[in-house]
Amino acid sequence: xxxxxxxxxxxxxxxxxxxxxxxxxxxxxxxxxxxxxxxxxxxxxxxxxxxxxxxxxxxxxxxxxxxxxxxxxxxxxxxxxxxxxxxxxxxxxxxxxxxxxxxxxxxxxxxxxxxxxxxxxxxxxxxxxxxxxxxxxxxxxxxxxxxxxxxxxxxxxxxxxxxxxxxxxxxxxxxxxxxxxxxxx
Amino acid sequence: xxxxxxxxxxxxxxxxxxxxxxxxxxxxxxxxxxxxxxxxxxxxxxxxxxxxxxxxxxxxxxxxxxxxxxxxxxxxxxxxxxxxxxxxxxxxxxxxxxxxxxxxxxxxxxxxxxxxxxxxx
Numbered sequence: 001x002x003x004x005x006x007x008x009x010x011x012x013x014x015x016x017x018x019x020x021x022x023x024x025x026x027x028x029x030x031x032x033x034x035x036x037x038x039x040x041x042x043x044x045x046x047x048x049x050x051x052x053x054x055x056x057x058x059x060x061x062x063x064x065x066x067x068x069x070x071x072x073x074x075x076x077x078x079x080x081x082x083x084x085x086x087x088x089x090x091x092x093x094x095x096x097x098x099x100x101x102x103x104x105x106x107x108x109x110x111x112x113x114x115x116x117x118x119x120x121x122x123x124x125x126x127x128x129x130x131x132x133x134x135x136x137x138x139x140x141x142x143x144x145x146x147x148x149x150x151x152x153x154x155x156x157x158x159x160x161x162x163x164x165x166x167x168x169x170x171x172x173x174x175x176x177x178x179x180x181x182x183x184x185x
Numbered sequence: 186x187x188x189x190x191x192x193x194x195x196x197x198x199x200x201x202x203x204x205x206x207x208x209x210x211x212x213x214x215x216x217x218x219x220x221x222x223x224x225x226x227x228x229x230x231x232x233x234x235x236x237x238x239x240x241x242x243x244x245x246x247x248x249x250x251x252x253x254x255x256x257x258x259x260x261x262x263x264x265x266x267x268x269x270x271x272x273x274x275x276x277x278x279x280x281x282x283x284x285x286x287x288x289x290x291x292x293x294x295x296x297x298x299x300x301x302x303x304x305x306x
Contacts, residue, residue, distance in 0.1 A: 024208075035277075036277035053199050116273040125226070125229055128203070157188060165192035168193065181203065183229055
Protein backbone atom coordinates (compact mmCIF):
# COMPACT_ATOMS: atom_id res chain seq x y z
CA UNK A 1 0.00 0.00 0.00
CA UNK A 2 1.26 3.45 -0.81
CA UNK A 3 -0.52 6.58 0.19
CA UNK A 4 1.28 7.28 3.41
CA UNK A 5 1.57 10.99 3.99
CA UNK A 6 4.33 12.82 5.75
CA UNK A 7 2.77 14.81 8.53
CA UNK A 8 5.13 17.73 7.96
CA UNK A 9 7.38 17.05 10.86
CA UNK A 10 10.30 14.74 11.46
CA UNK A 11 9.56 11.35 12.83
CA UNK A 12 8.09 8.10 11.64
CA UNK A 13 6.03 8.31 8.47
CA UNK A 14 2.31 7.89 9.10
CA UNK A 15 0.91 5.22 6.81
CA UNK A 16 -2.65 6.26 6.10
CA UNK A 17 -4.89 4.20 3.85
CA UNK A 18 -5.16 5.45 0.25
CA UNK A 19 -7.38 8.52 0.14
CA UNK A 20 -9.74 6.91 -2.37
CA UNK A 21 -10.25 3.75 -0.29
CA UNK A 22 -13.62 4.90 1.03
CA UNK A 23 -17.18 3.55 0.71
CA UNK A 24 -18.30 3.73 -2.91
CA UNK A 25 -20.84 6.50 -3.42
CA UNK A 26 -23.30 4.26 -5.23
CA UNK A 27 -26.00 6.88 -5.57
CA UNK A 28 -23.62 9.35 -7.23
CA UNK A 29 -22.01 6.65 -9.39
CA UNK A 30 -25.38 5.32 -10.54
CA UNK A 31 -26.76 8.78 -11.19
CA UNK A 32 -23.73 9.73 -13.30
CA UNK A 33 -23.86 6.46 -15.21
CA UNK A 34 -27.51 6.68 -16.16
CA UNK A 35 -27.26 10.39 -16.90
CA UNK A 36 -24.45 9.56 -19.35
CA UNK A 37 -26.84 7.09 -20.96
CA UNK A 38 -29.53 9.75 -21.12
CA UNK A 39 -31.92 8.52 -18.44
CA UNK A 40 -33.63 10.54 -15.72
CA UNK A 41 -32.13 10.16 -12.23
CA UNK A 42 -33.60 7.62 -9.85
CA UNK A 43 -34.76 8.90 -6.49
CA UNK A 44 -33.66 6.68 -3.62
CA UNK A 45 -35.80 6.25 -0.53
CA UNK A 46 -34.74 8.70 2.14
CA UNK A 47 -35.72 9.26 5.73
CA UNK A 48 -33.83 11.08 8.44
CA UNK A 49 -35.17 8.95 11.25
CA UNK A 50 -35.90 5.24 11.65
CA UNK A 51 -38.19 3.13 13.84
CA UNK A 52 -36.62 1.03 16.56
CA UNK A 53 -37.87 -2.07 18.39
CA UNK A 54 -35.37 -3.49 20.89
CA UNK A 55 -35.30 -7.27 20.82
CA UNK A 56 -37.67 -8.17 23.66
CA UNK A 57 -35.94 -11.40 24.69
CA UNK A 58 -32.50 -12.97 24.58
CA UNK A 59 -31.52 -13.88 21.04
CA UNK A 60 -31.14 -17.50 22.15
CA UNK A 61 -34.91 -17.55 22.62
CA UNK A 62 -35.86 -15.48 19.56
CA UNK A 63 -37.48 -16.78 16.38
CA UNK A 64 -35.59 -15.35 13.45
CA UNK A 65 -36.67 -15.04 9.82
CA UNK A 66 -34.53 -14.55 6.73
CA UNK A 67 -35.68 -12.19 3.99
CA UNK A 68 -33.78 -12.11 0.70
CA UNK A 69 -34.03 -10.35 -2.65
CA UNK A 70 -32.65 -13.42 -4.43
CA UNK A 71 -35.00 -15.11 -6.88
CA UNK A 72 -35.87 -18.78 -7.28
CA UNK A 73 -34.51 -20.16 -10.54
CA UNK A 74 -37.22 -19.87 -13.17
CA UNK A 75 -36.99 -22.33 -16.04
CA UNK A 76 -37.61 -20.56 -19.32
CA UNK A 77 -36.70 -17.11 -18.00
CA UNK A 78 -33.38 -16.88 -19.79
CA UNK A 79 -29.80 -16.99 -18.53
CA UNK A 80 -29.74 -16.87 -14.74
CA UNK A 81 -26.26 -18.30 -14.38
CA UNK A 82 -23.50 -16.65 -12.38
CA UNK A 83 -22.16 -14.78 -15.44
CA UNK A 84 -25.55 -13.82 -16.88
CA UNK A 85 -26.10 -10.21 -17.90
CA UNK A 86 -28.83 -8.29 -16.09
CA UNK A 87 -31.93 -10.41 -16.69
CA UNK A 88 -35.22 -8.63 -16.11
CA UNK A 89 -37.12 -11.77 -17.17
CA UNK A 90 -35.95 -13.42 -13.98
CA UNK A 91 -37.44 -10.75 -11.72
CA UNK A 92 -40.40 -11.44 -9.45
CA UNK A 93 -43.07 -9.00 -8.39
CA UNK A 94 -44.86 -10.87 -5.63
CA UNK A 95 -43.55 -11.88 -2.24
CA UNK A 96 -42.66 -15.58 -2.13
CA UNK A 97 -41.86 -17.97 0.68
CA UNK A 98 -39.98 -21.27 0.59
CA UNK A 99 -38.84 -23.86 3.09
CA UNK A 100 -35.40 -23.22 4.57
CA UNK A 101 -34.51 -26.91 4.46
CA UNK A 102 -35.41 -27.30 0.79
CA UNK A 103 -31.91 -26.37 -0.49
CA UNK A 104 -33.43 -23.59 -2.62
CA UNK A 105 -31.85 -22.69 -5.95
CA UNK A 106 -31.65 -18.91 -5.64
CA UNK A 107 -30.18 -16.59 -8.26
CA UNK A 108 -29.43 -12.89 -8.55
CA UNK A 109 -29.28 -12.34 -12.32
CA UNK A 110 -32.32 -10.06 -11.91
CA UNK A 111 -30.56 -7.38 -9.84
CA UNK A 112 -27.73 -4.94 -10.39
CA UNK A 113 -24.95 -6.53 -8.41
CA UNK A 114 -21.34 -5.70 -9.24
CA UNK A 115 -20.75 -7.77 -12.36
CA UNK A 116 -17.36 -6.14 -12.95
CA UNK A 117 -15.89 -7.42 -9.72
CA UNK A 118 -17.70 -10.50 -8.51
CA UNK A 119 -19.26 -13.71 -9.75
CA UNK A 120 -22.13 -15.05 -7.62
CA UNK A 121 -21.13 -18.70 -7.55
CA UNK A 122 -21.49 -19.14 -3.79
CA UNK A 123 -25.06 -18.78 -2.54
CA UNK A 124 -23.76 -18.44 1.01
CA UNK A 125 -22.18 -15.08 0.13
CA UNK A 126 -25.56 -13.48 -0.57
CA UNK A 127 -28.12 -15.72 1.19
CA UNK A 128 -26.93 -16.64 4.72
CA UNK A 129 -29.32 -19.56 5.05
CA UNK A 130 -26.75 -22.17 6.03
CA UNK A 131 -25.07 -19.82 8.48
CA UNK A 132 -28.44 -19.09 10.10
CA UNK A 133 -29.21 -22.79 10.32
CA UNK A 134 -25.85 -23.26 12.01
CA UNK A 135 -26.64 -20.43 14.43
CA UNK A 136 -29.92 -22.12 15.31
CA UNK A 137 -28.24 -25.52 15.73
CA UNK A 138 -25.66 -23.94 18.04
CA UNK A 139 -28.33 -22.24 20.13
CA UNK A 140 -27.07 -18.78 19.17
CA UNK A 141 -30.62 -17.97 18.04
CA UNK A 142 -33.74 -19.59 19.42
CA UNK A 143 -34.94 -20.82 16.04
CA UNK A 144 -34.83 -20.10 12.35
CA UNK A 145 -38.38 -20.06 11.03
CA UNK A 146 -39.23 -23.03 8.78
CA UNK A 147 -39.63 -20.76 5.78
CA UNK A 148 -37.75 -17.76 4.43
CA UNK A 149 -39.23 -15.00 2.33
CA UNK A 150 -38.40 -13.27 -0.94
CA UNK A 151 -38.81 -9.50 -1.27
CA UNK A 152 -39.43 -8.18 -4.79
CA UNK A 153 -37.00 -5.57 -6.10
CA UNK A 154 -39.63 -3.21 -7.38
CA UNK A 155 -38.60 0.24 -8.56
CA UNK A 156 -41.83 1.65 -7.13
CA UNK A 157 -41.37 2.71 -3.52
CA UNK A 158 -45.13 2.86 -3.19
CA UNK A 159 -45.56 -0.80 -4.13
CA UNK A 160 -42.79 -1.78 -1.73
CA UNK A 161 -44.30 0.20 1.15
CA UNK A 162 -47.98 -0.47 0.54
CA UNK A 163 -48.00 -4.00 -0.85
CA UNK A 164 -44.77 -5.95 -0.39
CA UNK A 165 -43.70 -4.82 3.09
CA UNK A 166 -47.16 -5.44 4.63
CA UNK A 167 -47.25 -8.88 2.99
CA UNK A 168 -43.82 -9.73 4.39
CA UNK A 169 -44.96 -8.55 7.83
CA UNK A 170 -48.09 -10.72 7.57
CA UNK A 171 -46.01 -13.79 6.78
CA UNK A 172 -43.54 -13.00 9.57
CA UNK A 173 -46.42 -12.75 12.03
CA UNK A 174 -47.82 -16.04 10.82
CA UNK A 175 -44.46 -17.54 11.66
CA UNK A 176 -44.26 -15.92 15.09
CA UNK A 177 -41.14 -13.97 14.21
CA UNK A 178 -39.29 -11.88 16.79
CA UNK A 179 -36.46 -10.70 14.56
CA UNK A 180 -35.65 -10.63 10.85
CA UNK A 181 -32.34 -10.67 8.99
CA UNK A 182 -32.74 -8.87 5.67
CA UNK A 183 -30.15 -9.45 3.00
CA UNK A 184 -30.28 -7.52 -0.28
CA UNK A 185 -28.29 -9.02 -3.11
CA UNK B 186 -34.95 -3.69 1.54
CA UNK B 187 -34.58 -0.64 3.76
CA UNK B 188 -38.26 0.13 3.37
CA UNK B 189 -39.17 -3.43 4.38
CA UNK B 190 -36.94 -3.24 7.46
CA UNK B 191 -38.56 0.01 8.48
CA UNK B 192 -42.05 -1.44 8.08
CA UNK B 193 -41.28 -4.57 10.11
CA UNK B 194 -39.51 -2.61 12.81
CA UNK B 195 -42.36 -0.12 13.14
CA UNK B 196 -44.67 -3.12 13.58
CA UNK B 197 -42.69 -4.69 16.42
CA UNK B 198 -40.19 -6.96 14.62
CA UNK B 199 -36.52 -6.25 15.31
CA UNK B 200 -34.53 -6.14 12.07
CA UNK B 201 -30.99 -6.06 10.81
CA UNK B 202 -29.84 -5.53 7.22
CA UNK B 203 -26.65 -7.07 5.88
CA UNK B 204 -25.41 -5.17 2.85
CA UNK B 205 -22.67 -3.54 0.80
CA UNK B 206 -24.17 -0.24 -0.41
CA UNK B 207 -23.50 1.90 2.64
CA UNK B 208 -24.74 5.17 1.22
CA UNK B 209 -28.00 3.76 -0.13
CA UNK B 210 -28.97 1.89 3.04
CA UNK B 211 -28.05 4.77 5.34
CA UNK B 212 -29.81 7.25 3.04
CA UNK B 213 -32.99 5.23 3.53
CA UNK B 214 -32.55 5.21 7.29
CA UNK B 215 -32.78 1.74 8.82
CA UNK B 216 -32.75 0.39 12.37
CA UNK B 217 -29.59 -1.77 12.21
CA UNK B 218 -27.09 -2.34 9.42
CA UNK B 219 -23.99 -4.50 8.98
CA UNK B 220 -21.93 -2.99 6.20
CA UNK B 221 -19.36 -5.04 4.28
CA UNK B 222 -17.04 -3.04 2.04
CA UNK B 223 -17.35 -5.61 -0.74
CA UNK B 224 -18.65 -5.51 -4.32
CA UNK B 225 -22.47 -5.56 -4.47
CA UNK B 226 -23.65 -9.17 -4.36
CA UNK B 227 -21.65 -10.26 -1.30
CA UNK B 228 -23.84 -8.99 1.52
CA UNK B 229 -23.36 -12.12 3.62
CA UNK B 230 -19.56 -12.44 3.40
CA UNK B 231 -16.83 -13.36 0.95
CA UNK B 232 -17.61 -16.17 -1.54
CA UNK B 233 -16.32 -19.62 -0.58
CA UNK B 234 -15.12 -18.24 2.74
CA UNK B 235 -17.34 -19.77 5.43
CA UNK B 236 -15.40 -18.07 8.23
CA UNK B 237 -16.05 -14.63 6.75
CA UNK B 238 -19.73 -15.52 6.31
CA UNK B 239 -20.00 -16.68 9.90
CA UNK B 240 -18.34 -13.51 11.14
CA UNK B 241 -20.64 -11.31 9.05
CA UNK B 242 -23.73 -13.06 10.42
CA UNK B 243 -22.37 -12.85 13.96
CA UNK B 244 -22.02 -9.07 13.57
CA UNK B 245 -25.67 -8.95 12.51
CA UNK B 246 -26.78 -11.07 15.46
CA UNK B 247 -24.82 -8.91 17.90
CA UNK B 248 -26.45 -5.83 16.46
CA UNK B 249 -29.86 -7.36 17.05
CA UNK B 250 -28.88 -7.92 20.66
CA UNK B 251 -27.15 -4.70 21.45
CA UNK B 252 -27.77 -1.78 19.08
CA UNK B 253 -28.38 1.19 21.40
CA UNK B 254 -30.54 3.13 18.95
CA UNK B 255 -31.91 3.19 15.43
CA UNK B 256 -29.57 3.84 12.49
CA UNK B 257 -26.74 1.87 14.05
CA UNK B 258 -24.21 0.74 11.44
CA UNK B 259 -21.45 -1.73 12.15
CA UNK B 260 -18.65 -1.87 9.58
CA UNK B 261 -17.29 -5.34 9.05
CA UNK B 262 -13.51 -5.42 9.54
CA UNK B 263 -13.14 -7.78 6.58
CA UNK B 264 -11.48 -6.62 3.36
CA UNK B 265 -12.22 -7.67 -0.21
CA UNK B 266 -9.20 -9.65 -1.41
CA UNK B 267 -8.70 -7.82 -4.74
CA UNK B 268 -7.32 -4.31 -5.26
CA UNK B 269 -8.83 -1.66 -7.50
CA UNK B 270 -12.38 -2.98 -7.54
CA UNK B 271 -13.92 0.28 -6.37
CA UNK B 272 -12.82 2.08 -9.53
CA UNK B 273 -14.33 -0.46 -11.89
CA UNK B 274 -17.98 -0.31 -10.85
CA UNK B 275 -20.31 1.49 -13.32
CA UNK B 276 -17.61 3.74 -14.72
CA UNK B 277 -19.40 5.67 -17.48
CA UNK B 278 -16.32 7.84 -18.05
CA UNK B 279 -14.57 5.00 -19.87
CA UNK B 280 -17.36 4.34 -22.39
CA UNK B 281 -17.23 5.41 -26.03
CA UNK B 282 -20.29 7.09 -27.61
CA UNK B 283 -21.02 3.79 -29.39
CA UNK B 284 -20.89 1.88 -26.11
CA UNK B 285 -23.16 4.45 -24.48
CA UNK B 286 -25.69 4.05 -27.28
CA UNK B 287 -25.51 0.27 -26.98
CA UNK B 288 -25.96 0.33 -23.20
CA UNK B 289 -28.88 2.68 -23.61
CA UNK B 290 -30.54 0.26 -26.03
CA UNK B 291 -29.89 -2.63 -23.65
CA UNK B 292 -31.39 -0.75 -20.73
CA UNK B 293 -34.47 0.15 -22.76
CA UNK B 294 -34.94 -3.57 -23.42
CA UNK B 295 -34.48 -4.37 -19.72
CA UNK B 296 -37.08 -1.80 -18.76
CA UNK B 297 -39.58 -3.09 -21.31
CA UNK B 298 -39.09 -6.70 -20.17
CA UNK B 299 -39.45 -5.72 -16.50
CA UNK B 300 -42.59 -3.72 -17.25
CA UNK B 301 -44.21 -6.61 -19.10
CA UNK B 302 -43.30 -9.00 -16.30
CA UNK B 303 -44.57 -6.61 -13.61
CA UNK B 304 -47.88 -6.08 -15.36
CA UNK B 305 -48.29 -9.79 -15.85
CA UNK B 306 -47.59 -10.51 -12.18
